[in-house]
Amino acid sequence: MKKLTNKQIEEMFNDPVMLQWERSNQWFGKDEFLREEAMKIHKVLRDKEKIDADSQEYYNQIDIRIYNKHKKRLLKYFSHGN
Numbered sequence: 001m002k003k004l005t006n007k008q009i010e011e012m013f014n015d016p017v018m019l020q021w022e023r024s025n026q027w028f029g030k031d032e033f034l035r036e037e038a039m040k041i042h043k044v045l046r047d048k049e050k051i052d053a054d055s056q057e058y059y060n061q062i063d064i065r066i067y068n069k070h071k072k073r074l075l076k077y078f079s080h081g082n
Contacts (some may be wrong), residue, residue, distance in 0.1 A: 015054075016056060017056075017059070021059045021062075025063070025077075026077055027077040029076060031073070031077075033073070034066065034073060034074070036068060037066060037069065037070065038062055039065055041061070041065050041066065042062065043063050045058055045061055054079070056061070
């Protein structure tokens, strides 16, 4: 997958909905593999399924799909004994 340009990253981080989602999914800023997987899902949702990237459904689908594919990898980013 092609790396994001500085402009693409800047546009993403100027979106308040995206910022809230990123705060809830700290792996996005820490795990390059998972971030690239999320970007692949993004392309499918946007280009093939035509889901609005500004909608809650869009973010719900990223969460569901990334969790279903990479459950074990995500576990290290969430506390399970608190």
